Each structure stands twice: as structure tokens, then as C-alpha cells.
Amino acid sequence: MTTLLWTLMVLLLIFVGLCLYRAAYGPTVADRMVAINVISTKTVVMVVGVSIASGQLHYVDVALVYGLIGFLATVGVAAYLDRLGPGGAGD
Amino acid sequence: MTEARQVIAGVLLCLGTFFFFTGTLGVLRMPDVYTRLHVAAKADSLGAGLWMLGLALLSGSGVIGFKLIVLTVFIWITGPTVAHCMARVAYRSKVPMLEGTLQEVDVRISEAEGGDGVQ
Numbered sequence: 369m370t371t372l373l374w375t376l377m378v379l380l381l382i383f384v385g386l387c388l389y390r391a392a393y394g395p396t397v398a399d400r401m402v403a404i405n406v407i408s409t410k411t412v413v414m415v416v417g418v419s420i421a422s423g424q425l426h427y428v429d430v431a432l433v434y435g436l437i438g439f440l441a442t443v444g445v446a447a448y449l450d451r452l453g454p455g456g457a458g459d
Numbered sequence: 460m461t462e463a464r465q466v467i468a469g470v471l472l473c474l475g476t477f478f479f480f481t482g483t484l485g486v487l488r489m490p491d492v493y494t495r496l497h498v499a500a501k502a503d504s505l506g507a508g509l510w511m512l513g514l515a516l517l518s519g520s521g522v523i524g525f526k527l528i529v530l531t532v533f534i535w536i537t538g539p540t541v542a543h544c545m546a547r548v549a550y551r552s553k554v555p556m557l558e559g560t561l562q563e564v565d566v567r568i569s570e571a572e573g574g575d576g577v578q
Contacts, residue, residue, distance in 0.1 A: 369465050369517065376476045383483040390486050390495075398492045398549040402499050405541055406486055409503045409534065410479060413510045416527065420514050428526050435530060439537040446544040450551060457552040 373421045377414055384410050398457040401445060408438035461519075468516040475509030478502050491557045492549045500542035507534045 384407050391403035412435045419427030449456040485498025511531040515524040556562070 369469065372469055373472065373517070376472050379476055380479060383479055386483050387486055396492060396549075396554050398545055398552075398554050399495065401545055402492065402495050403486055405545070406482060406499050406503055409507055409538070412530070412534070413475075413479075413507055416511065416514055416530070420518050420523075425518070425520065425523055428523055428530070432526065432530055432533070435533055435537070439541065442541045443544055446541075446548045449548045452552070454551070454553050457548050457554055 370421050373417060377417045377421070380410050380414055380417075396458055397449060401442060401457075405438070405442050408435075408442070412438070464516050464519070468513040471509050471513030471516070475506045475513060478506035478509065482506060492554050493546060493556060496542055496546055496549075500538055504535055504538045507531065507538075 387403045387407050387410075391400050391407070394400045394403060412431050415431040415434060416428055419425060419431070479502065482499050482502030485502060486495050489495040489498055508531050511527045511534075515527040518524060518527070
């Protein structure tokens with residue numbers, strides 16, 4: 369069972385790499401933010417996966433805090449871009 | 460009993476990974492910001508939910524299961540909020556839509572010319 373868990377987490381890591389392409393080359397700032405948000409969700413899931421697979425169950429709290437920080441960061445950047453006015457989230 | 464629980468957890472994890480794959484494909488291949496956001500928000504919520512459910516079954520501990528359910532509910536609340544924030548920012552800062560998207564202005568002009576609002 370642990371083997372399947374590690375294999376699926378390696379797959380998730382590959383998906384994170386694919387999303388990084390959009391984060392690096394995304395034509396607009398909004399594209400990059402979408403990609404970073406997807407990566408953030410996958411990271412939360414992977415932290416919980418590592419916690420269960422390795423038996424270090426207190427890592428689940430780390431995932432909770434990471435999810436909270438990721439949400440705050442994305443909303444903060446969105447509010448900042450909104451304040452920049454038209455074209456803020458453009459190229 | 461433990462065997463059946465592990466099989467169910469494995470199926471849930473594989474399904475979750477499939478939805479994460481769909482989301483990644485959408486983020487890479489969709490043509491503009493709004494469609495990418497549309498795919499990413501939905502696929503991520505479902506993928507994270509299925510993964511958390513599978514991991515909660517796998518952990519077999521009540522406290523950890525409760526924490527994972529709290530985390531799932533948190534992701535399900537924040538995901539749509541973030542998607543709304545980003546779509547609003549993109550629309551207000553006039554990020555261009557896909558070529559041929561029907562704009563609000565086009566609909567108003569069409570109605571003023573006596574049409575039914577759809578071109």
C-alpha cells in the first residue's frame with residue numbers, strides 16, 4: 369500500500385513540474401497565479417501523503433498551516449494586483 | 460476488514476490523481492486565463508477531496524481523520540474563493556479573452572439594434 373502511495377506522489381510531483389511551465393512562461397500575471405495556486409493545493413496533499421506514508425502523523429498540522437499560508441498569499445497578491453488598476457494582471 | 464479499507468483507499472487515491480492530471484492538462488492546454496481558472500478550480504477541489512478521503516481511510520486514526528476532514532473543508536472553502544478573486548482581478552485589469560468571446564458590450568449593441576441580444 370505504501371508503494372502505491374509513494375508512486376502516486378511521484379506522479380503528483382511530475383504534475384507540479386508541468387504546472388511550473390505555466391508559472392514560468394504564462395503570458396499574463398493571472399496565468400502565473402493560477403498555476404501557483406494549483407501547485408499549492410498539490411503541495412498540501414503531498415505533505416499529508418508523506419505524513420501518512422512515513423508514519424510521522426504530526427506532519428498533518430504542517431499541511432494545515434501550509435494551506436492557510438497559500439490561501440492568504442494568493443488573496444494578498446490578488447488584492448495588490450487589483451489596486452494596480454487596469455493592466456495590473458496583464459503581461 | 461483492513462484489506463477492504465485499503466482497496467477502497469487505493470481506488471480513491473487513483474481517482475484523485477486522475478483528477479489532478481485533468482487539472483494539470485487544463486492549466487497547460489486551455490486557451491486563456493478564464494478557461495484555465497475554470498478547469499483548475501474544479502479539478503483541484505475534487506482531486507484534493509478524494510486524496511484526503513483516501514488518506515483518512517488509510518491512516519485509520521480518528522484524530523488524524525478529523526484533521527483531514529477539516530483540511531478538506533478548508534480547501535473546499537478557499538478554492539472557490541481564490542478562483543473568484545483571480546477571475547475578478549483578471550476581468551477588472553482587462554486581461555484579453557479568447558478570440559470570438561461574446562462580450563457584454565456586444566450583447567447591449569445587439570439589443571439596441573432590435574436583436575434578441577444573441578448574435
